[in-house]
Amino acid sequence: ELGYYDGDTWIALNSSFPKYTHATMHLSLIPISGRFAVTANADDQIRIWLKSSGSYDKCKSSERATLTVTESGKAVQTDLLPFGTYVVENLTTGETTTQKITSYGAIVPVEFQNSIAPPITAYKITFTADDGKVPTGGVYNVLDEDGNQVYRFSPTNGEAVIPNLESGKKYTVQEIMSPDGYIADKETYTFTVDTQKLVISYHLISVTTTASTTVTSTTTTTTTSDAEKRSITYELYDQTEKTLLSSGDYDTNTKKVELPSDWTPDSRYWLVLEERVVKPDGMISSATKEYVILHRDGTWERYQESNSVLYGDVNLDGKVDISDAVLLNKAASGMVTLNDQAAKNADCNDNGELGADDAVVLLQFLVHVENSLPVKN
Structure with a gap:
């Protein structure tokens, strides 16, 4: 189906374009994805991910999203998501539900049953130094009980606040780099949310206190x-x-x-x-x-990286499917930047440039209008 967009409305035409040839034309071949609208409490953190992928971490970036609910109590996922069953997680209240996306451009409403069950909290860490000064800088990771990184931070003015931690759970702070001129007492610190206050201490490195006497590693x-x-x-x-x-x-x-x-x-x-x-x-x-x-x-x-080109494999997973079309559309509109290999694979019309024409050619290939890639001219 061919048509044009006048700025507000999509107008479909089944024959010719006599007086609209000056307009921007769009080619719509197949419905490819949908969107979510989530209703919850303001500032709630929401995760959406394709259930068939197994977990949020295993999803491709095009199959998941993280949202923050606005003051109106709603959050809308605007990026296109592939068809399928999605897990919707409220990280703030701990509630989980599932929802299917089955139509193009659809805003699928999701509303949680409960609103008050906050196992998620913030945790403050204090930093001190033996010279009495307030240390600033350095880099730290926060790991959960399974060793997964959940946060990375640098202390400011002797403090750091770690958001979205689960009450009662044990976490580890791992030092990546100390502030200039200091060495931490140790490289890892373990704490449990709500049961203790964590203080990380530093020693000043000076000409009289050498690293061999202060560092424990x-x-x-x-x-x-x-x-x-x-x-x-x-x-x-x-x-x-x-x-x-x-x-x-x-x-x-x-x-x-x-x-x-x-x-x-x-x-x-x-x-x-x-x-x-x-x-x-x-x-x-x-x-x-x-x-x-x-x-x-x-x-x-x-x-x-291989010098060979697999046309259409924009996300570099070794196959060509609808997720590549979604990523290619984002790249063509300037929303994302592709690396060199992905850009080569995305040039589906083999003209040396990345643009909307490549996205059209890839969609034609996916619905078998074209039987091979690249499609020149």
Whole structure:
């Protein structure tokens, strides 16, 4: 069906376009997705994800969303979602329900039964230093009981507030980098929400207090001088950047890492290596992030993107389906930016440019108007 959009209304035409040829034309081939409208309390945090994916973390970015309810008590998911059954989670009240999306552009209303059951709360952490000053800066991760990263923060004016934590649950604060000129008493701190107040203490690094007497570390360290220590740790993430391993010791001789429990031979992982050099007058920290393939013995090699092009595979999952069309539409409208390989795959008309024409060609391919990609001219 061909038609045009006059700014307010979609007008469908079944034959010709005599006086509308100056208008922007749109090609609508198949209904591809829908939208949600959630009713809950103001400021409630809502997660939406495709049930068949198994969990929110396993979903593609095009199959999930996180919303904040406005003062009106509503939140509308505007990005297009594929057809299917969705889990709708109210992270603030703990309520969960399911809802199907079966029509294009539909706003599917979801209303929760209860409104007062808040297991989610904020938690304040205080930072102190032995020189009496208020430490500011540094980087910390907050991990849940399963080791998943739920928050990352930097303290400001000696304090940090961690939102959306579940009452009664145990969490771990993991130091990634201390404020300049300081070293924390230890690298990890465990706390339970509502049962204790967490205080993280720092020691000032000075010419009279060397790193060898103040730092306590579980990492592999190499002494480079009497007043200098060097250590390397690593973190491992999956392709969605979910934390798999953290605070691992990295041996520069064997260059091995621990394999995650769900390791598979050809899967790609993010490996972050952080090197710290602690000196009497301060600490130098640097990190590298590599996309790697892990081998069975724990060694790794950098992942090399293939130079070949799989036209239509915009999300780089090895197949061409409707989720690629959704992502390509977003890229063509400037909502997202594709990396080099994804941009090559998205050029479905092989003209060296990314645009709406590529999205049209991909939709034609998905409904078998075209039988192969790319479609030139």
